[in-house]
Amino acid sequence: MTVALSIVVDGIAYGMILFMISIGLSVTMGLMRIVNLAHGGFALLGGACAHVLTNSYGIPFIPALLVSVMAVVVLALPLERLVYRHIYRFSELEQVLATIGIVFIMIASVNLFLGSTLLPIRMPPVVSSPVDLGFKVLPLHRIIVILAGLAVVTALYLLVERTRFGIYLRASVDNQATAASLGIDTPKVYLAAFALGAALAAFGGILGAELLPIEAYYPLRYMVLFLIVVAVGGMGSIIGSFVAALSLGILDTAGRYLLPDIGTIFFFLAITAVLALRPNGLLVKSS
Amino acid sequence: MSANSTIAAARPQIRGAATFLPPIILLAGAFVAFWLFPYDLGFMTRILIMMVFVLSFDLILGYAGIATLGHAAMYGCGAYAAGLFAIHVSADPLLGLAIGAAAGALIALVSGLLLMRAHGLSLLMLSIAVTMVLQETASKARGITGGADGLTGISMGPVLGIFEFDFIGKTAFWYAFCVLFVILLVLRVVVASPFGLALRGIKDSPSRMRAIGTPLYRRKVAAYVLGGAIAGIAGALTAQITSLVSIEAFNFALSAEVMVMLVLGGAGRLYGALIGTLVFMTVHHIAAGIDPFNWLFVIGFMVLAVVFFLPEGLISLPKRLMRLD
């Protein structure tokens, strides 16, 4: 019983981190349909920026977080105008190649300035203090991540499904020429969506850094993890990604509690089973 | 109609001089490379093996349009199978290649039965999952595979009973080259066959392919198995030439790199696969040699430049240049 409860609590806590680090990819890859392998790159840049701010300049965590997210957005805007805008039109394979190229450059830049070692983000000590839930001890920062995750998923759902912007975005992605001829300013819609994706990547990267520490090769090291969440969640579905992240978190945690010896094999077999049964994502019935 | 003449299908029939020229260039290239860079045989052999591997992926991705990120599964199985075969059964290299091919084909068949029903992102993830499971299994089966330390104790007999593997790597170079050459000729036949045309049809419009009565799934599995067999051969070559197999053979990075090399060179073109591999590995080698800490910049910018200026891959460079004037 306590094990089951632990699995659920730890699983949700872990799943929420998975959600936070991959939600930016759900926006760029799921909604905008760019095979954006550079997603982790934006998380890396956000994390590296937060590292420098908290470590070298002693800026407190919260302002550092906000400044870093803003900094990534500021970088993403010209990048979109100059580079990504052309990438949208590429075939999927070309997108793979282009975004790999971008991520290489991002990694090399961080490597050049900060080296290839871990880039810790200093947090107030209280954040990593254990909180006793009665049946279980949970670090405070996980509770913060859970709350942040809930806020992000709600806001994003409303934005995409309930606003005109959401409709414009999905229309532009489906058929840019037609959307434009209906008067939708597709370049601006793309720019906004892309910046949102980059901001979320940075936000998630920084919040998730307690578990997936930032270092120059972060984008490549965890690429599979980001992709899994989006794949299991289903392209373009925010709620899907959320459910997927939580399920994967619980699944992986269950594997570690119950079958630690074959945890990895169990995890990937389970993913295989899910994708075989639901090739379009957890929430979408296969047609 | 004359307005359209420039956009006419640029697929000349491979006939006459065009049939023989590329293999001759390849052969000549090998001799020149062998003669010019006698000290880099080890590195050049790695390029040749990688070419075999990328070619096998070209059949699957470039021709049939099946995008996976787990091609290392077949490579790794081929490598382990050939390595174990050499240790426990026979040191004959060619037999080992056959075993590698069989292992690659077998894993492609078993996983392909599942994978070929999927597409898009889920196919990518499934293929990654298969590779991860294999890697983890190899890592855990320490008694058989040596785990993370690698499978050691491989020592190969002479090729065809005549050519001993030498210290400098001459035999290895020509051995790998001959394998590449044969594979290339085989693939040329395959892609120009009705089966090859059907693969291109599948890539283009699966639903239409079904509507003309093609058993899509079977064709895709067949292509995957064929590609898997060739990838297995590439793995077997590595095992034989390095005399060691490590679990890195199943690395995700390897699968991703293969895709990058292929797209860089030009997917759906056999020579594109060769050029992509050659350029990627050479640039990597030279750049990493000059500045190991920052070579990633060079690769990053090269890759970006190619997608932006040569969207059909490096192989389209000559065509581009000719069109300029």
Added chain:
Amino acid sequence: ETIKVGVIATFSGPNAIWGKQFQEAIQVYVAQHGKEVAGNTVEFVYKDVGGPNPDASKAAAQELLIREGVKYLAGFDFTPNALAVAPLITQAKVPAVIFNSATSAINKQSEFFVRTSFTLWQVTVPAAHWAASNGAKKIVTAVSDYNPGVDAENAFVSAFEEKGGTVVEKIRMPLQTTDFAPFLQRIKSSGADTVFAFLPAGPATFAFTKAYNENGLKQAGINFIGTGETDESTLDALGDQAIGLTTAQHYSAVHDSELNKAFRAKHAEMFPKSTLNPASVGAYDGVHLIYKLIEAAGTDGSEAIEAAKGLSWESPRGPVSIDPASRHVIQNVYIRRVERDGSRLVNREFDVIESVPDLGFSR
């Protein structure tokens, strides 16, 4: 005559730290001792293999041996990279000095391997003995599930049980894991008083030590003992939560000796942004060994290997010698605790187990 030494290591990618540490230590040694040895000029040629990649390692060795005509090979961070060159060095009769790879079995693959680093058994057995004689009764092991982890687990368990301790649980954690909460939960409920952990340096160690604190194990009075987890290269990243972690290793950057002070001072002067770690001393002593071998045997590999056997010298880590049987370094193993020293964290030695050979070689 110019004698070339080929250094095969990882200079690029996520593991580039190894190559960097090697190269810095080599340069410090050369700066201190010059490049002239017995009338020869020693020149180092570096080859990057980008991580664990035996194919690249073998090709690099071929190129070094054939084109560069190197008389000594050196470096080697990952075990497969070292294993891949074994047939080559045996054939070429060229000694290869291992600066880091810690698998005992490597030296069995070729007569021409000599090692100046450590093996897992060499540091883990002393850790177990020390724990047993310092109050640990019930222990749980938590290791990453790959060869080095399993090696460490075996070494620790056998040594600890030998001393009469009880191992209540052996946990193997998947290598890819970053969320250790479930394992720490198990450790907590196992009833052990001490946890022995082994994880690869980098993100895994980072997340594990964090989780160790955050899940309240420290408060619950479960002690931590490890080996390389508090490596100087990641220590600052671990931050204050690392304070108090106890580890057994053959070298600490703040080892208290004249030789080490000189090493550190020169290193700080040449590479102010960098720190020393066990890989540094492995390389530093490796170069020292190569110099000695050149003095003794010049470029004759077989003779050099003979000369290496039994050689002893004073290293920045303390007294060392090469075991003639295993061609591996015999050295002191120190018990250290992480402390804050001004602005940085250090591994402060407070106990020592002397003259430990490679205890894993005969297994």
Added chain:
Amino acid sequence: MADALLELDSVVAGYGATHVLRNLSLKVFKGERLAVVGRNGVGKTTTLATVMGLTRQHSGAIRLNGQSIDRLPPHMRSQLGIGLVPQTRDIFPSLTVEENLLAGVRNGASIEEAYELFPRLKERRHNGGSKLSGGEQQMLAIARTLMGKPHIILLDEPLEGLAPVICEGLMEVFHALSTQGKTVVLVEQHTRLALDFADRVLILEQGAIVLDASAAELKANRDLLDRHVGVAVK
């Protein structure tokens, strides 16, 4: 004659490097009903797409109310009052019928108007766009463009795939639009329909206009038409 509402002046345009339109010049006047006919592949669709800004324009000028618009991106041309119903319909598959309409809404248009025009769409309002029948997609494409309240409506074979009753109804709608002062440009394969609808007819051949005549004139002079469009008619 009054100044043209829309004017193409020696326009050369195409896809990539190819030229499909070669020196095409035409004028459309306010409130006019203009039909464009021509055989397959002569560039009818390309003409409309060029007006909308969807092709590569190599040279020439496009003016709306005398203002040059050829540098403007498509969405700004749309905001200036040009509306296009594409030949391939281009329904947004990941949007529902209603969202498809919302994507086109501007200037306070109400989707109820669209539902009034095509009751069938109201029945299927929550259907995914990709799951409509061919004809329903055609209705949706027309309704969606009308949601933008364009002044000048470019219709690329809007009747294709519609049941005859609906076609009749639609032609009435187009008529009504033009009587409200809107300008309608209709590309149509069926010459009879085009002649019935239009005031003026343009015949396109290989990216250029070969005939510009009033519908009445053409009706009276069938062989003129046959010569250009119906060369293959037995």
Added chain:
Amino acid sequence: MTTGLQVRNVSKNFGGLRVARDITLDLPAGARTALIGPNGAGKTTFANLIIGALEPTSGSIYLDGHDISKLPEATRVGAGIAKTFQITNLFRSLSVRDNVRLPILERERRTASFLRRYDGDSAVEEEVEKTLAEFQLLPLADHLVRNLAYGQQRLVELALTLSLKPRILILDEPAAGVPSSDSHLIIDAIKRLPADLSVLIIEHDMELVFEVANRIIVLVNGTILVEGTPQEISQDPKVRELYLGAGHG
């Protein structure tokens, strides 16, 4: 033995929407049947049920007396049923020639063969050229399909499907997008089809329907409203109200 295609009590629901309701009809060899009806009546859906792209909710379909309702699409095509797509579905990055060649090779069951060249069979090549000529596609033969105008693509669509030499042919709006001046190409092609072939044509162009069909079925809301000769149908007041409108008579 009954030849041709029999549809028995076929229904299809999409969730709550009933798109085909208990449809029963015969398509005997040699029939020229037209299926007309308002937009969204379920005509395309019905065609998809026959070809096997959709699975019926209930009911069965027989070909020459064999139940084929459970067979996959590719198998049904192999057995001689073929259909054109209402919205062209072609091999866009292959040449026009390859678009025609591929179905011929498939029909001859060659596409599993590795060893010979795809253009190496002279009988096949002859047929390819003949088909291209028939649809006046020879000048475009080496163009990639994606560079063709839509109407040209419609012709390729038809040429491709006819290359399969089916026994039951379903044409879903074959003339849509083809100018009236060129629709004779389509009409001629249909008229030239072998006499024993059974054709089901879905079309809103009544001129074409009346020219080629000898029997017309009117589908409304998923059910068959009436069935009869072109003469009967064009006179039927209900059909005129629901579908034809005033313009036809």
